[in-house]
Structures are given as structure tokens and as C-alpha cells.
Amino acid sequence: MTAWKKVPAGAIDAALVALAAFDVWWTLEQNAADTAVLVLAVGVLACGALFLRRRFPLTVFALTVLASLVLDIQAASVVALYTVAERSRNRRLLAACAVASAAASSVPLPPSHFAEIHDTWTLVYFGYLLATAAAPVLLGQLIQARRDLSLRLAEVEEAREHERQLHAQAVLARERAQLAREMHDVVAHQVSLIAVRAGALQVAAPDPDTQEAARTIRSLSVGTLDELRHMVTLLRASTGGATELTPQPTLADLHQLVANSAIRSTLTGELPTDITTTAQRTVYRTVQEALTNVRKHAPGATAAVHLFHHDAEFGVMVTNTRASRPPLPLPSSHQGLIGLAERAELLHGSFSAGPLPDGGYRVVLEIPVGTEGP
The missing domain is CATH 1.20.5 (Single alpha-helices involved in coiled-coils or other helix-helix interfaces)
Known part of the structure; x- marks a missing residue:
């Protein structure tokens, strides 16, 4: 079955059209004296229509039924009936198509031929053709069920793989x-x-x-x-993404952090150049967390990062305007601001965060000079 799937659909259709054309040719050879141009045109049309059976299965089936009324052919109608059964889930429609296919092949045309054929033989022939028409219908339904089962098995396997990943x-x-x-x-x-x-x-x-x-x-x-x-x-992070490893960020990385924040933000002010790496990292993480919260909770807002230092303290203040559009409901651990407060406490500093009267938000980190650690 796997090797069969590798065969191009166009090659399969070409082979089926060739088979149907041979069936028409053989029928015309057997009835050469009664062949008319219209009958030949109908046969050719029914064969050529098989190239479109995947896109218009019912239309192609109707053409093959018309051809079966004037020609004693089987290949084109069987292929068209199989295509309808393989693509449709309407059981009543499939039963009607099978009856129509058997009736078209068993009822002789022109109607004057009815007098030449016994009614009982006509019914027997119709029953035989109806049983024959059931074969492509059942085969099409079987292929459809197999395809549905394969999709279901793939979904189950995907769900199991996802469950294994969640467990891990x-x-x-x-x-x-x-x-x-x-x-x-x-x-x-x-x-x-x-x-x-x-x-x-x-x-x-x-x-x-x-x-x-x-x-x-x-x-x-x-x-x-x-x-x-x-x-x-x-x-404590629940994801397996990239972690923050060495080299640790410093004040020199602030400009790139603000520039790559994906929001409209500015960086003003400066800090002393002799503050420790621990204090620089604390300032960096504060700005990083504040800008992340702006992206998550205030889409469309602008942010301003201001560095400041006095005789007794230094730090950073991050403010943002109100959101210009509703935020998406993103998951949050609510640990970011708590972690920043802990960092400030380790340096004997202070950390505050809260909303502004205009709907914005402000984050402030203050660290006393001389107590910022190594």
C-alpha cells in the first residue's frame, strides 16, 4: 500500500482513462454497424471526464451514466462510482448512484428494444449489475474508512507523544x-x-x-x-528554553536591551561607572522585567527608561503609558516583581512598582551608594 501511494495521481488517472477508452473501443468494434457519431462523442466524453473525477466526482459519474445508456460499457462507470464512494459519506446518495449505474446498463436504448427483451431477463440483468455496482461502492467506502483510521491513529500518536513530553x-x-x-x-x-x-x-x-x-x-x-x-x-522556570548564563549582562548592554524591546522606548540618564557588577546586573534585570511587562500587559504603550544617581543613591525608573489596545490573556507566574524586590533587598535598596493616575505604570529601583555588594 505504501508503494502504491508513491504512484503519481496523474499516472493512475491516465491508466484508468486508457482502460475506459479500450472498453469503449471494444464495444464499438462489436457494434460497428450501429455506431453513430453521437454515440462515439458520448463515449469519448465519458472517458476524458475521468481526468476530473477527483474534483467533480458526481458530474463525472453523471456523464458515465449517460454513456452507459447508449453504450454497453462498464469501466468508466465503475471508476466514477468508486470515486464517488471514496469521497462521499452520504449512504443514500451512494445507494442511488449504484441503482442508477445498474439501471443505465440494464435498460436498453432505444426504447423499442424493450419489446425484444423479456421482462424477466431485464430484471435478472439489473440485479446482476446492481450487485456488480456494489463492489466499487464498498471498495470506495473501505478506502475512505482506512484513510480516516490512519488520520485517527496519527492523531492518537501525536497526542501520546505530547503526553510523553508533558510527563517528561x-x-x-x-x-x-x-x-x-x-x-x-x-x-x-x-x-x-x-x-x-x-x-x-x-x-x-x-x-x-x-x-x-x-x-x-x-x-x-x-x-x-x-x-x-x-x-x-x-x-523554577517551567520551560526548557535558553537560560541566562554567562556572560552576565552589564550597563553596557542596556542600550541593546532597550533597542530590541519591540516597543517604542527611550533611554536617558547615566549611572556611575564604578558600580559593581552585581548592581549593574540588578539594574539590567529591572529594566528587562519592566519592558517585558509592558509588552505583555500594555500593548501599544511607550516606555521611558531613566537612569539616575545622587550623592547617596542611584537607580533606574521605568515608566510606560497606558495600553492602546486590549492585552492578550498570556500566562504569568507573577514572580517577576517579587524577584526584583528580593534583588533590591540584597543590595539594601528599595523597589517599588505601581500604576499611575493616567493609566500607565512605573517601576523604580533605588540602591544606596557603597552598599551594592561586590
Whole structure:
């Protein structure tokens, strides 16, 4: 069956037309004396119409029935009847076509020939042809059922494959969630204690060397906590897409981030060049999350990213106008802003986000100078 499907449809149609043409030629040879031009034209038309049987099955069948009325042919009508049965689900229509095909071949034309044929023989011949017409109908229905079954099996296999992928993703998500919990509850807790102890030692140490060592330990602990929280966020992600790996983004990447945000946005202001990589990454993630939320929840809005720094603090403010069209109902974990607040807390800064009176939204990150970590 697989090898049969590789045969071009045009080649199959050509072979069937040739078979029907041979059937017409043989019939005309047997009745050469009674052959008329009209009869020949009807036979040729019925054969040629088989090339269009896939697009107009009922029309082609009607032409073959007309040819069967004037010619004792079988091939063209059988092919046309099979095509109708293979493409139609109307059982009453198929029964009517089978009866019409048998009647066209069993009733002699012209009507004067009725007197020459016994009525009983006509009925017997009609019954024989009706049984013969049932064969292409049943074969067409069988091919149709086989095609439907193949499509159904393909759909079932696709559904099973999708179910296997979902199961694998669920197992992976559980493992990642368990690992994230262990890192958050155990490792992050211990590092937090180290940072707290180092801060207390830095305040209570009697000599400058001890204070400097405690400050270094505390700064490294804060940076480690930031990285741990970043890794926990990645582990909790449910998708298997690309993760945020090294090299980590810096302030130098902000211009490209704003330019590639797919929204109308501007970047103004500047930050000190000597702030740490942890602070630069926090500013970058804040802008990234804010622009992502604009795309998701405020389609058509414009955004403004403003970097600022004073003597005591620095940070970024992202504002956007109200949406110009309704947002799409996209899924959301509602963890983005929580993660940004945690990042700001690690740097002893503050984070705020909320709507504006004009329908827009504003996100503000403020980090004290000198406490931004390593």
C-alpha cells in the first residue's frame, strides 16, 4: 500500500482513462454497424471526464451514466462510482448512484428494444449489475474508512507523544523545584547567616584589618546570595528554553536591551561607572522585567527608561503609558516583581512598582551608594 501511494495521481488517472477508452473501443468494434457519431462523442466524453473525477466526482459519474445508456460499457462507470464512494459519506446518495449505474446498463436504448427483451431477463440483468455496482461502492467506502483510521491513529500518536513530553517536563519541573527548595532553604540560609555574622563582626571588630576582612566576607556573601537567588529563579522556570548564563549582562548592554524591546522606548540618564557588577546586573534585570511587562500587559504603550544617581543613591525608573489596545490573556507566574524586590533587598535598596493616575505604570529601583555588594 505504501508503494502504491508513491504512484503519481496523474499516472493512475491516465491508466484508468486508457482502460475506459479500450472498453469503449471494444464495444464499438462489436457494434460497428450501429455506431453513430453521437454515440462515439458520448463515449469519448465519458472517458476524458475521468481526468476530473477527483474534483467533480458526481458530474463525472453523471456523464458515465449517460454513456452507459447508449453504450454497453462498464469501466468508466465503475471508476466514477468508486470515486464517488471514496469521497462521499452520504449512504443514500451512494445507494442511488449504484441503482442508477445498474439501471443505465440494464435498460436498453432505444426504447423499442424493450419489446425484444423479456421482462424477466431485464430484471435478472439489473440485479446482476446492481450487485456488480456494489463492489466499487464498498471498495470506495473501505478506502475512505482506512484513510480516516490512519488520520485517527496519527492523531492518537501525536497526542501520546505530547503526553510523553508533558510527563517528561513535569518530572523535570519537580526535580528542578526540589533542587531549588534545597538551595533556597539550606544553602541560601547558611550564606545569609554568614553575611549577618560578618556584618556584626565588621561593626564590633576592634582593629581595621578585622573590619576589612569582615566587610569582604559580608560583600562576598551578599554577592553569593544574589547568584543563588538567580539560580533558584532559573531552576523554577517551567520551560526548557535558553537560560541566562554567562556572560552576565552589564550597563553596557542596556542600550541593546532597550533597542530590541519591540516597543517604542527611550533611554536617558547615566549611572556611575564604578558600580559593581552585581548592581549593574540588578539594574539590567529591572529594566528587562519592566519592558517585558509592558509588552505583555500594555500593548501599544511607550516606555521611558531613566537612569539616575545622587550623592547617596542611584537607580533606574521605568515608566510606560497606558495600553492602546486590549492585552492578550498570556500566562504569568507573577514572580517577576517579587524577584526584583528580593534583588533590591540584597543590595539594601528599595523597589517599588505601581500604576499611575493616567493609566500607565512605573517601576523604580533605588540602591544606596557603597552598599551594592561586590
